[in-house]
Amino acid sequence: MGGKPGGPLDAARLRRLRWRARRGLLENDIVLERFFDTFGERLSESDVEGLDILLDLPDNELLDLILKRVEPQGAAAGSSARRVLERLQSV
Numbered sequence: 001m002g003g004k005p006g007g008p009l010d011a012a013r014l015r016r017l018r019w020r021a022r023r024g025l026l027e028n029d030i031v032l033e034r035f036f037d038t039f040g041e042r043l044s045e046s047d048v049e050g051l052d053i054l055l056d057l058p059d060n061e062l063l064d065l066i067l068k069r070v071e072p073q074g075a076a077a078g079s080s081a082r083r084v085l086e087r088l089q090s091v
Helices: 011-020 028-044 045-055 061-067 079-090
Strands: none
Touching: 011 028, 011 061, 011 079, 028 061, 028 079, 045 079, 061 079
């Protein structure tokens, strides 16, 4: 379905993930687009799991995490989500 467990995602899966990442807030869209431009070709299955957790959050909560206004809680505090969040905060 995707790439190898430790390898990069295939092109079709990466396109679907980019589509899912489209948000209602322009600020989130800009950060996510930069994230995919920078890290998209190197995302692992673990990264996708973390990104899925973050994309399940409402737009305003995701933006607050990206801008470091709040600390991650619940599933967003897990290691894979935190790793992706750190990358989102870096772009």
